[in-house]
Amino acid sequence: GHRQRRRGNMTPENDLPEAEPAPADFQPERVLPFISYTPQWALFFRRVVVVLLIICGVLAAYILSPVMQTLIVTALLCFLLYLPSRILAARTALNFPCSVMLVYLILIVLIVLGIVALVPSIVNVIQVVGDSLSQLLVRVRDLIEAATPENTVLFIPEANLTIDTWPIISPFKDALSGQIATAVAGVPALDVGAILSTLTSVTASLIGSIASSVSSGCLAILLSFLILIDLPRYQNSAAHGVAPIYRREVFLLTGQINNVWSGFFRGQLVICVIIGALTWLQLTLMGIGNATGIAVIVALISLIPTIGGILALIPMFFVPLFTGSTVPALDSLSNGWLALLVTGIYLIWSQIIWTFVAPKILGNAVAIPLPVIILGIGVGLALGGVLGAFLIVPILGSLRIALIYVIHKLNGRDPYPGQGTPDVVNLSTL
Secondary structure (H helix, E strand, O other): OHHHHHHHHOOHHHHOOOOOOOOOOOOOOOOOOOOOOOOOOOHHHHHHHHHHHHHHHHHHHHHOHHHHHHHHHHHHHHHHHHHHHHHHHHHOOOOHHHHHHHHHHHHHHHHHHHHHHHHHHHHHHHHHHHHHHHHHHHHHHHHHHOOOOOOOEEEEOOOOEEEEOHHHHHHHHHHHOOOOOOOOOOOOOOOHHHHHHHHHHHHHHHHHHHHHHHHHHHHHHHHHHHHHHOHHHHHHHHHHHOOHHHHHHHHHHHHHHHHHHHHHHHHHHHHHHHHHHHHHHHHHHOOEOOHHHHHHHHHHHOOOOOOHHHHOHHHHHHHHHHHOEOOHHHHOOOHHHHHHHHHHHHHHHHHHHHHHHHHHHHOOOOOOOHHHHHHHHHHHHHHHHHHHHHHHHHHHHHHHHHHHHHHHHHOOOOOOOOOOOOOOOOHHHO
């Protein structure tokens, strides 16, 4: 009996602690089956939400209209500096945020060097044109003051025509002499104080515009830097926000729009460099002063599509008209004939570039008819100034691609037949 008691005491069950009783509300775990999620909103309600989002977007654009140009410049900087940052991150040991920092450091250095190198030349050109205009106004004033009814009669022998300009000149002469014109009603006397006040207000407005542009540019650089630094996170959020069934079409659509903007900026930059270099070469060979400043101004004006080449004729005509030439072969020409010669030569080779070279460079990046581009530039100038005129062409190209996509979807066809889902670069891995 003693031996049996020892064996009973040595059993494992006696060594274990007693288990606590299970609570009365205990429920054993159940493995739930996988249930695929389906949208809960009705089709009509989803359409209403889309319309409300569009209205909110338009309202937001109206509220942000005072800073819209700054936002547009910010978006442009993000677009233009994204590619070099990505290439630098892919080909070096730097990750994407460090590449963005390096690219922006290079940008700031280039801006400072450009200001130091080019601004004096541009200011010199503006000063020369301003001084020449002042001299021209003084000469016109002297001619008006010396005018009499006898020496203001013009005779054109080829047409046997006599023109009396005294009725036109007389009101201005009376105004310059401080009297009220009587020949033409509504022409006031010359008020020197009013003129000085107007010049002061114009100068103050110009200084304010320059300061506003500089501050907006600095703010745009800062905002674009902050956006690009966090772009990998934004990219992942956007990729997961698109339903898998729509990712192929969304990626292909955004890829085509990206090609439009990339091709446009690349082509415009190449054309700008070509025109600037050829302008500098022409002005240098013809002995026109401040060739570098004029070339920079003409190149920047040429960035405006289609009408940029026409607007560039203004500095190409007036600078030689006021400065003349240092080349002995052209020194015998009057400034008027010299200005016409310079403008004519520029018009010939620039039209060759815009007609034959520019279409090859731009390619099919922006397949928009010329009349639509001209009308669009007018709308861009009215709504956004020079920046609107510059960006209207890629905007029209993007709208064209979006319209083609919508038409295919309305007709129930695949917008991109035979094309697979494109590979998207994951910035987080760079």
